[in-house]
Amino acid sequence: MNAHVFTLLALLGVLSSCHKDRVMKQEVNRTGRVEGNAETQTEYEAPVDESVNIPAQITGAYLVCLKLSSDPAAYQQKVGCRxxxxxxxxxxxxxDRVDRMTWTQKKQGSxxxxxxxxxETLKGWVALFSVxxxxxxxxxxxxxxxxxxxxGVTTSVKTDxxxxxxxxxxxxxxxxxSIGDKQGAGTAIADQFRESHGVRFSTMSGTPVVLAQFNQTNPNPIGYYGGPTNVGNFLASDQNGGRFFITDRHKQAEMTDTLVIEYDKPVKEASMDLVDIDFSETYVIRALNAQNQIVNEVQVAAQTVGARDGQLSHHVVRTPDGSATITRLQIFGFNPPGALGIGFGIDNIALRCAR
Structure with missing residues (x-):
């Protein structure tokens, strides 16, 4: 994969050619140091299509940066700083009005x-950067x-x-x-994450997907049993499970319901944590495309991962060719014939990337 390249431009005057439909509004921190090095911070929404042409003394200076392209698919984005x-x-x-300009850049994160x-030719920009x-x-x-x-006055301005x-x-x-803290265990999970993540939850049987709470059994729905004393919804102390997870409720059966996760927009990969895989249980995670064809399948057997009482195990499905063609996930678990009491718990679902 080629590296994504962003070119950052420092703007000084007015961008009369910057039209509204090309500007992505963005909040930035801006810090201006003026007389006495007094420091102020405020949120700033980028102006659009301004026509200011007023000479101004710098009684308080801010470095303002915003993206000039709203195309999310572009590998290059222009950013104007003025x-x-x-x-x-x-x-x-x-x-023309200042001297001894010095730029420094500090990177954080990836x-x-x-x-x-x-x-490069600046054409009115203070500086150009390649990121x-x-x-x-x-x-x-x-x-x-x-x-x-x-x-004769030195000023420093910066932006993140x-x-x-x-x-x-x-x-x-x-x-x-967020849902568990507000509505509690037993809440049906369906389309609450459609707006934020573009997904919907259901089961193939039509029974609701429900929210359960770790280490709480009554009146909380029980998803599985685990721990040295076979405690309902037991979570080991060293796990990153938070307080809530989803389940189809504990089944006195050989097989769980099939959890279905449907996407509004196709993706390349997804990941999740399965909870408490033990005894003779086997779980299957399938990724399907729009034609309902299986593009990837992961099987997780207790015999291969070992006893996992109250523990999370992380699993990933992805398209083998790297294309964004996954439109649905199916997740279910089963026991050998005659072995009843299958448990079902899923948490930390990264629906679009392998976290």
């Missing part, structure tokens, strides 16, 4: 390479800091810019805490 005075007034002829492009991320990066934060001297390199992977895993 200096504003107090009141949001663009500083006219900034480069690996990125930042270069100042001194040989290149590692191909596995999800998101990065870069702090741009500009120091300059004007009329968060760059999302993989929008799908930037979605947080579903951990069910």
């Amino acid at each position: 200096v504003e005075a107090e009141g949001g007034v663009v500083v006219e002829d900034f480069k 690996a990125v390479d930042i270069k100042l492009l001194t040989a 290149q991320a590692d191909p596995t990066a999800i998101q990065s934060k870069v702090t741009f800091d500009l120091s300059f001297t004007m009329d 810019l968060v760059m999302v390199w993989n929008e799908d992977c930037a979605l947080p895993p579903i951990q069910f805490e």
Whole structure:
């Protein structure tokens, strides 16, 4: 996979050619240091299609950066950075009015390479930067800091810019805490995460997927039994399970219900944690495409992972060719004939990437 390249541009005047439909509004932190090094912070929503042409003294300076393209599929995004005075007034002829400008950049998060492009034609921009991320990066934060001297006064302005390199992977895993804390165990889970994650939960039998709470058995739905004393919904103390998980309720049967997760937008891979795989249980995770064909299948047997009383095991399904063709997941568990009492618990579902 080629590295994604972002070019960051420092803007100084007005972008009269920047139309509304090309600007992605973005909140940024902006910090201005003025007389006495007083520091202020505020949230800023990027202006659109301005026509300011007012000479301004820099009584309070801000470095404002925003993306100039709203195309999420583009491998390159343009970012404009400009200096504003107090009141949001663009500083006219900034480069001609100041001297001793110094740029520094600090990167945080996934690996990125930042270069100042001194040989490029600036055309009114304060500076141009090339920012290149590692191909596995999800998101990065870069702090741009500009120091300059004007009329004998040195001022430093900076901004933090968060760059999302993989929008799908930037979605947080579903951990069910927000719904569990508000509505409690026993809540039916269906389309509560459709707006945030583009997914719907159901079962092939039509019975609801329900929320259960770890280490709580009454009146909480029981998903499985585990632990040295066969405690309902037991979670070992060293696990990252939070408080809630989803289940089809404990079954006195050889097979669980089949959990179905449907996607509004096809994905390349997904991952999840299965809870308490033990005894003779086997679980199957299937990824299917729009034609209902299996593109990947993972089988997890207790004999291969070992006894896992109250423990989580992490599993991933992905398309073998790397294409975004997964539109549905099916997850179920079964025991050998005659072995009843199958348990079912799933948590930490990263529905679009392998966390």
